[in-house]
Amino acid sequence: MAQQIPRFISRRFRQQASLFCRFSAPVPRPFAPPPKVPALRRTYASTGESGPNPNPGQNPFKIWPFVAIFAAGTGAYVLMVNQRIDMAPTDKKQIPAPKKGTPTFSPDKVTVLFVLGGPGAGKGTQCANLVRDYNFTHLSAGDLLRAEQDREGSEFGDLIKDYIKEGRIVPMEVTVQLLENAITDVVRAAPSGKGKFLIDGFPRKMDQAIKFEETVCPSKFVLFYDCPEEEMQKRLLNRGKTSGRSDDNAESIQKRFKTFVETSMPVVDYFASQGRVVKVVATKSPAEVYKETKEGLEKRLGKIF
């Protein structure tokens, strides 16, 4: 008899353990069964008594299903609280909270090239050529911000307007979210679920670069158009005659140059230090700049497009 008791307990224990596993697979290790103790010293939860089980037909381990339910409930509650923290606004302006975790898009499915250069260096002009020849989707951060500024009911309209006129960088949460939304729309509409994007005029500040690569998609590299201020100023003043842009005037242009040198060039330097910049001299004619752009891209990527 003394030898039969352990065998009985052991069989019941195995039945309970399999039930426990079925209903509580995600419960972490701390809820694993306790180490084996001699049967006669066990505490029986069903009666609240100590000592030998007065009712051998009853299950000595029936507390485990309750532990499992408690653990599952606690886990669900913690998940719910974390989700609400992610949804909470970061400040009074209700800028969406930056997301955490892995990027939304894998570089296997989404190819991102950042296109940088000073204001008026010719980024938009060259992106149009690349869209025509290589089927990229062109996303200009400046265009997305201007569209958001003009969108009826936008809570960021006035803020964006001020920042653009002053040549300052709009808080990254806004721009990163606009870009992610635009990428999502394109990828969702593509039967392949894939996309190739030229992200023009972004990232212009280190925090944007890091946040975008961490939460949206890592970029392949940066296409950088190098142009002296004198030439860019001439082009922008000329464009200002017809563009209707609030920042294509001498005063805003100076502010944009300052922001570019102080805030955006460090981003180019950061990517260059990682060997992730293709530099193109942007002073020649648009056709010549495009020729150099293609050579730079194909050298870097091979004839993949």
Ligand SMILES: Nc1ncnc2c1ncn2[C@@H]1O[C@H](COP(=O)(O)OP(=O)(O)OP(=O)(O)O)[C@@H](O)[C@H]1O
């Ligand atoms: N290589 C070039 N030579 C002369 N003019 C150019 C050249 N490339 C572009 N332009 C002209 O310069 C102006 C600015 O070009 P573009 O809009 O492409 O620059 P950008 O870098 O996108 O400017 P921004 O950052 O302000 O949006 C436009 O009027 C365009 O036609």
Ligand SMILES: O=c1ccn([C@@H]2O[C@H](COP(=O)(O)O)[C@@H](O)[C@H]2O)c(=O)[nH]1
């Ligand atoms: O990531 C970005 C990109 C742009 N801005 C603001 O928009 C204007 C105009 O940008 P363009 O690329 O010249 O169209 C720029 O001067 C910034 O004020 C931004 O804040 N963040």
